[in-house]
Amino acid sequence: MKKFTFTLLFLFCAMNMVSCAQETAPAAKAPEVVLQTQPQANPLVYLKTESVTVSSFDATADWAPPQDPKAPIDGSLMSRWSSGYTDNQWISFDFGKPKLVSKVIIFWEAAYAVDYDILVSLDNEKWQTVASLKEQKGDTPEIEFAPVVARYVKLIGLKRFDPQWGISLWEFLCLGPAKDNPEDKPLAQVYPKLAAQLEKKPGAEAVVEESAVASPGAVTLEEFQKGVVYTSWGKTELGLEASDKTLEHLKSLGISHLSIMVVLTQETIEEKIINIDPKDTPDDKAIAHCIDKAHSLGMKVLLKTHVDTKTGEWRGNIIPSAEWFASYKEHMLHYAKLASKYNVEAFAIGTELANTTTAAWQKEWEAVIEEVKQVFSGRLTYCANWDEYKAVGFWDKLDFIGIDAYFPLTTKKDPTKEELIAGWRRHASEIDNWLKVKAINKPVIFSEVGYSSADGTNIEPWASFSDIAKNSIDQQEQADCLDAMFTVCFTYPWFKGFYWWSYFPQERWSPLGYTIRDKKAEEVLVDWLKKR
Secondary structure, eight states, X not given: OHHHHHHHHHHHXXXXXXXXXXXXXXXXXXXXXXXXXXXXXXXXXEOOOOEEEESOOOOOTTTOOOOOTTGGGSSOTTOOEEOOSSSSEXXXXXXXXXXXXXXXXXXXXXXXXXXXXXXXXXXXXXXEEEEEEOSOOOSOOEEEEEEEEEEEEEEXXXXXXXXXXXXXXXXXXXXXXXXXXXXXXXXXXXXXXXXXXXXXXXXXXXXXXXXXXXXXXXXXSSSOEEEEXXXXXXXXXXXXXXXXXXXXXXXXXXXXXXXXEEEEEESSTTOOOOBOOTTTXXXXXXXXXXXXXXXXXXXXXXXXXXEEETTOOOGGGOOOOHHHHHXXXXXXXXXXXXXXXXXXXXXXXXXXXXXXXXXXXXXXXXXXXXXXXXXXXXXXXXXXXXXXXXXXXXXXXXXXXXXXXXXXXXXXXXXXXXXXXHHHHHHHHXXXXXXXXXXXXXXXXXXXXXXXXXXXXXXXXXXXXXXXXXXXXXXXXXXXHHHXXXXXXXXXXXXXXXXXXXXXXXXXXXXXSSOOTTSHHHHHHHHHHHHO
């Protein structure tokens, strides 16, 4: 009887403390935050959440996940919530009734909050700050605070890691003492995969010295490369479960070749130094994992680098110099060695660097190729922009001619299938004539080819997302453009493959973007792959 009275008194005091707190964050200093790194002596249970509300959703044309507020409580690291692109975005979790909570665990995506608060409430109106974190690094923080009774727990992102993004998280776990939450269960019983992930976190495995997965075999000059460009602007994304599942999906479609994109950055087109970006560049461990997963599925891999500018200027306008080439070669050798270590079948020495592939810089490119060949024995290509390929002077040093085939097909929206085919015939015939005139006897692959699912995509297939967003959705035009490309190009013997731009390592909501996942164009792709 005394024990029951004491428990009621404790709960009453704790509830009264929360209800008297100021709305949102109080003026008083927030309690000191403890980032949990060792298993607790007192057992905690996962506090089941009944509903979730959010301040906003990401609504970008080719990047956002499905708009599901409950994604962070589904136990899956393949679904996520992503906010709008301003500070002070929030997500709030409702237990349905008061519970005693003492810890939260956040599985941040690449778009994490640098500064953020954790707040609790009993009535969803008056809030108490229980943890205030500054200058954070994302990852999977385990945040402990003094036990408090609350029905609602809220995360507010005060400052974003990247001003161009919102904030995004895979999972948000609320935990509390087992003895005070008798209806809830241990995390290992509710979401065993998440519990296992957390147990592995303190002793993260090192990158293996050599790949454990053998190559499916060298890329021959006669085989047809049925591929997609696998695009990630995230440090660890290529190593996640969501990526593995996407690769399995691609394999089920009939995809046999995977082009893994690695983004490097420089400040402006005039900059002489190229950098690995802490946010955008996949790390070597994630790249290695992706290569091994692709190989385990029987896919062959093309590793290709992109150089992006922080100003958003197109890489084709980068101004070359001796210093720039020295920096560029250093990065190419690093990734060529990585490709060799993990049994990659093909390597692209560059992508759409039109200002640098003129005759004036021929010797610099030949030096890059020669040194890459000393550390990588697989096939080599360069990915020339659609209006650049004729100017490249070092095709004789490479195995494949790579063209990023964003050719304009017509000058009008809603063209007929016949008009799209005529547009492709014009460009394919031009490639054919060029090969004959130059006496080039090498396979041609479309190292990128893609259309958005927006009306008018055939006019400027390279159009930026901001331009795409002005148009209405048109999945049929995207599908027809792809069908026209296959109809025409399969009739030429030099056409030895394509890589569709693009697929992401996680499922994203993309009504207007280039990805064709679950769109009409994916059905067209599958039908043609069966014929080849």
